[in-house]
Amino acid sequence: MDVIIRKEDVKDYPVVFDVIQKAFENEEMSDHQEHFLVDKLRNADSFVPELSLVAEVDGEIIGYVLLTEIDILDEVTQLMNKSLALAPVAVLPDYQNQGIGSALIRASHDKARELGYKSVIVLGHADYYPKFGYKQADSFGISMPFEVPSENSMALELCNNGLSGVNGMVIYPTAFFE
Numbered sequence: 001m002d003v004i005i006r007k008e009d010v011k012d013y014p015v016v017f018d019v020i021q022k023a024f025e026n027e028e029m030s031d032h033q034e035h036f037l038v039d040k041l042r043n044a045d046s047f048v049p050e051l052s053l054v055a056e057v058d059g060e061i062i063g064y065v066l067l068t069e070i071d072i073l074d075e076v077t078q079l080m081n082k083s084l085a086l087a088p089v090a091v092l093p094d095y096q097n098q099g100i101g102s103a104l105i106r107a108s109h110d111k112a113r114e115l116g117y118k119s120v121i122v123l124g125h126a127d128y129y130p131k132f133g134y135k136q137a138d139s140f141g142i143s144m145p146f147e148v149p150s151e152n153s154m155a156l157e158l159c160n161n162g163l164s165g166v167n168g169m170v171i172y173p174t175a176f177f178e
C-alpha cells in the first residue's frame, strides 16, 4: 500500500472532518467532538498550516494529524516557551494498525523540527506514544492546566535538550476549550 503524507489543503477540510469523526466513532476515551475541535483550531492564531497533514491512499484521504502551537509557562520567571500540542491524530478504522498513524506522527515531527520547534506535548494513550520518544511530561517538570493521569500526559524533545530549561504549565489556545 502506497501512503502519501502531505500538507492539508483548504479543499480537504470536509473530507478531513469525516475522517476524524469516523476514526473516533468507537473510541471509548473520546468526547466525539474532535472533528469540531479541528475546525476551531484552524481558525486560531496558533494554527500552523504546515503542521496540518493528511495521509492519502489511492488519492483518498484516510488519515490526519495536527500539531498546534502552545506555550509552556514558567511559573517562577513567568516566561513563556513555545511548544506544540499533538491533537488529534486519526486514521479511518479500515486502515488502522497498518503503520499510517505512526507515519503521520513521524512526518509531523519532521516538519516541526524543520520549522524550528523543539518539543511536542500530547495527551493520549500511555502505550502508543513512547515508541516515538514521548516521556511523561512530569519528568520534564511540565504540568497540565487540568486534572489528567500523569501517564497520559507526555512530552517529546524534537532535538537534543529540546526541553532543557523549559518547565511549567502548558497553556492551550482557548479554541481547545470553546
Ligand SMILES: CC(C)(COP(=O)(O)OP(=O)(O)OC[C@H]1O[C@@H](n2cnc3c(N)ncnc32)[C@H](O)[C@@H]1OP(=O)(O)O)[C@@H](O)C(=O)NCCC(=O)NCCS
Binding pocket: 023, 024, 027, 087, 088, 089, 090, 091, 092, 095, 096, 097, 098, 099, 100, 101, 102, 103, 124, 125, 127, 128
Ligand atoms: C491511534 C491511531 C491514530 C493509530 O493509528 P494506526 O495507523 O492505527 O497506528 P499504527 O498502525 O501506526 O500503530 C499500530 C500500533 O498502535 C497500537 N494502537 C493503536 N491504537 C491504539 C490505542 N488507542 N491505544 C494504544 N495503542 C494503540 C496498536 O496496538 C499497534 O501496536 P503494535 O505496533 O505494537 O502492534 C488510530 O488507531 C486511530 O485513529 N484511533 C482512533 C482515534 C484516536 O484514538 N486517536 C488518538 C488520540 S488523539
